[in-house]
Amino acid sequence: MADTYETLLVERADGVALVRLNRPEALNALNSTLLGELAALLGEIEGDDAIGCVVLTGSERAFAAGADIKEMSTKTYAQMFKEDFFTAQARAIERFRKPIIAAVAGYALGGGCELAMICDFILAADNAKFGQPEINLGVAPGIGGTQRLTRFVGKSKAMEMVLTGRMMDAAEAERAGLVSRIVPAADLIAEALAVARKIAAQSPLAVMMNKEMVNAAYDTTLTQGVALERRLFHSLFAFDDQKEGMDAFVAKRKPAFKGS
Ligand code: CAA
Numbered sequence: 001m002a003d004t005y006e007t008l009l010v011e012r013a014d015g016v017a018l019v020r021l022n023r024p025e026a027l028n029a030l031n032s033t034l035l036g037e038l039a040a041l042l043g044e045i046e047g048d049d050a051i052g053c054v055v056l057t058g059s060e061r062a063f064a065a066g067a068d069i070k071e072m073s074t075k076t077y078a079q080m081f082k083e084d085f086f087t088a089q090a091r092a093i094e095r096f097r098k099p100i101i102a103a104v105a106g107y108a109l110g111g112g113c114e115l116a117m118i119c120d121f122i123l124a125a126d127n128a129k130f131g132q133p134e135i136n137l138g139v140a141p142g143i144g145g146t147q148r149l150t151r152f153v154g155k156s157k158a159m160e161m162v163l164t165g166r167m168m169d170a171a172e173a174e175r176a177g178l179v180s181r182i183v184p185a186a187d188l189i190a191e192a193l194a195v196a197r198k199i200a201a202q203s204p205l206a207v208m209m210n211k212e213m214v215n216a217a218y219d220t221t222l223t224q225g226v227a228l229e230r231r232l233f234h235s236l237f238a239f240d241d242q243k244e245g246m247d248a249f250v251a252k253r254k255p256a257f258k259g260s
Helices: 032-046 077-083 087-094 111-118 133-137 145-153 155-164 170-176 185-200 204-219 222-238 240-250
Strands: 002-004 008-013 016-021 053-057 062-064 100-104 107-109 121-125 129-131 181-183
Touching (some): 016 032, 016 185, 032 087, 053 185, 062 100, 062 111, 087 111, 107 111, 111 129, 111 145, 121 170, 133 155, 145 155, 204 240, 222 240
Parallel strands (some): 016 053, 062 107, 107 129, 121 181
Antiparallel strands (some): 002 008, 008 016
């Protein structure tokens, strides 16, 4: 099934939605149309039981080269504040409950790097380049870059990157813990889809709860996070999928999860 958007290409198959950012003329710079379409699409996918995982990607040249500088350049403080620029769209992606994998090839800069970091994990092509170059424009990251990059790679590297605008290549990003793995650029989409299909075949309820648990590690103390995990773990025993998963293991067969 294909969807029609101005700035996105969407394909749905085997429980997975493959979403390509599609503004090649601007290296997929994130303008309001693109972010609005992405937020609306994720809202719709949230309610689509046929989709268990999303892969978000760009082109081989660029995941996204940042927020759209041409759209922002003439804005005043009053406009940015009144529009609460980026807030609604970022929240829509942050609160998406199904897994979303960023498959990053080429540039992931500024808002592009920030968008990838909001996703649940990043698979990087060997040509990926990450950076927060906003300092070169006389501004700063505005979609969570100073916070998320610091949590991923630590203060020293994050501070250096934010203050100098230096880019990190895929190998450095993997060493620093920003990306889960590197794959050859030519295999990136196939590999991301294979991972996404694996996730989509699991119990969707267990998947959502696992995502919630890992994300809680960012916002809680260890004691609170472990307590939340324990309660959610207990609550998984309310679902048929727990019985199915464990019965299937004991009977040495493949589980057939129903999402109930
Ligand atoms: N916004 C708008 N247009 C952009 C863009 C952006 N972030 N990045 C690239 N483009 C456009 C270019 O203007 C160019 O358009 P024209 O052909 O009409 O001139 C086209 O995309 C191709 O780009 P280049 O010719 O520059 O390609 P290159 O290969 O020479 O360079 C690049 C690639 C190093 C990524 C360079 O394009 C670049 O530095 N882009 C800007 C990166 C940046 O500063 N990102 C941060 C944006 S601010 C932000 O994101 C704020 C935030 O945190 C929310």
